[in-house]
Amino acid sequence: MSRPPTTPPTLEDVARVAGVSRATVSRVVNGTRNVDVKIQELVRAAIDETGYAPNRAARSLVTKRAGTIALVMSGAGDPGEEDAFAARVLADPFFGRVAGGVLGFLRPRGVHPVLMIADTERAREDVLAFLRQGSADGALLVSTHAEDPLPVRLVESKIPAVLFARPARPIPISYVDLDHQAGARLAADRLVESGCTQVATVAGPLDVPASQDRLTGFRDAMARHGFPYVPIAEGGFTSASGEAAMERLLAEHPDIDGVFAANDLMAQGALLVLQKHGRRVPDDVALVGFDDSSPALVCRPRLTTVRQPVEDMAAEMARLLMAHVEEPGLRPKSVIFEPTLMVRESA
């Protein structure tokens, strides 16, 4: 509380004020025992007096721990339109849920996520450089792109990393995922129970494993119910692509009475188109979505949808990553979550 110092207080300053050595101050700051209680108090008083805060760079330099991790949203940005990808992915309600789950786990542990977008080769290099520089201890990767080269590069560089969703090609890396097939089965069962007999599906991008699994699971389940053929239209996981896909479906199969959309955003688009064409939902056409994200609740009718416990999955992802950071030799591990059906009004 004397004259405002031009430079922040260091361990040295605290030590001087408390009349002890730097090592002792370091010990109490880091909660090591073997420090006399009276001295601890002395030191703490000195810390308060000086307004000391440990310098992270200095600490990282010796501990080789950054205390931050990278939260990477990866995908294929159209060349020249880099920012568009960032805008799209960040605006997706899915991202918010992932970030929320990650933060929930990391926050109590004093670890902070650095937000990164990897949509170009340049951006991927940045991410890799950032991690290799030791600016972050590891990476949480949400990839929306099947041929994403980042996972492999991460493994090659021996950087601790955990993926959201299984990689397109098997590589030795940890990930969390959902049992997509089981989820699709839930949707199929619901549609059939509701009496639908002319069922179609709006699939996600078919190069993404999750989309494939949802499609396969859905087809298998329908087949088991005695429906060998399911018309499909591929979308891109956006509301607009859902609209377009639904238009195509309706044009070719006007007698559709049930639709499974591979995510809620596309379901939302499909709903709009259905209503535009005078189809009542769920009376004329039943509709089931996937994710249970916020759009599902804003629609009217509200969407019956397959819930993906994204927050829990993201938290588990963070947990796995911290384990890998703490124990570098750890074998890759996968954790698969079970979906549940949220029955609302659309089916």
Add this chain to the structure above:
Amino acid sequence: MSRPPTTPPTLEDVARVAGVSRATVSRVVNGTRNVDVKIQELVRAAIDETGYAPNRAARSLVTKRAGTIALVMSGAGDPGEEDAFAARVLADPFFGRVAGGVLGFLRPRGVHPVLMIADTERAREDVLAFLRQGSADGALLVSTHAEDPLPVRLVESKIPAVLFARPARPIPISYVDLDHQAGARLAADRLVESGCTQVATVAGPLDVPASQDRLTGFRDAMARHGFPYVPIAEGGFTSASGEAAMERLLAEHPDIDGVFAANDLMAQGALLVLQKHGRRVPDDVALVGFDDSSPALVCRPRLTTVRQPVEDMAAEMARLLMAHVEEPGLRPKSVIFEPTLMVRESA
């Protein structure tokens, strides 16, 4: 490419391989001139060969620059329900736009944002500690809470910071904002032009300056059009609160023929309620939103709304922050953006 080194290459290693001193390597890494071109090539080759990446912690320690900034979403979390605030704010499309704008500016400059939520006293302390530790060079603060103590604390601690939106009480800090009154005026004009004579408004939380400004601006503009009284219902900037507010408005003023909602999420909720009560939009009731966020495009009819150039504002925020970081003495500055009306189908 020899045996995998257990420890990453350092400047020292590169220097040895290139047969020069550390200082020289440092110079070429940092693009200083006064290095012989032939030696530059030599060094670069050595860098490639070793796979060297500069250690950020070491660099920060001497340069006193972290190369990262904090992107802080601040607000009042309900005690015991900390994660709920995080989930809500991150899921808001507004957040995605801010993050996108910030990233667009920061990325080319090699600066990375650390995502932080400040919803409790504990979390605020974390943010402050993080910044004081030098883990980040400054803060970008988006506050959803009028009595947020963070801005003042930031100023007190002399931490470079820029706010999104003017603080509730004047303090010496830079910020970007929108001319909310002008935006509200745009909405009022549109409603009146559309022939509305019984106009009401769903306001935002009235302790937030932006909400107040939108309300004031709207009332003033309506008064100027000859309508001295505008019924209002207060919401909380969420879709659900918009529904509730609209229900109240309709109950007390069944003859409403025009509504201005202070953001799109609430407009979306209002639209749902209007339609539930059999009001056709825009024929029976015209509706104008605020923000021009993604929900505005997903609604049917699509929302006529006041566009807030959030991405540009966020980028400007980042620009201001970097200026403050580079020149610590810089005087606080405010930049006010102009809204525009996006005319679509709802009014």
Add this chain to the structure above:
DNA sequence: GTGAAAGCGCTAACAT
């Protein structure tokens, strides 16, 4: 134009 050397603030042996 290049190298030698000091030191950023901290932790972790190692002494005591």
Add this chain to the structure above:
DNA sequence: ATGTTAGCGCTTTCAC
């Protein structure tokens, strides 16, 4: 239980 000391990897005077 506490202090001393040696770096962590980098930038940056200051000599040459």
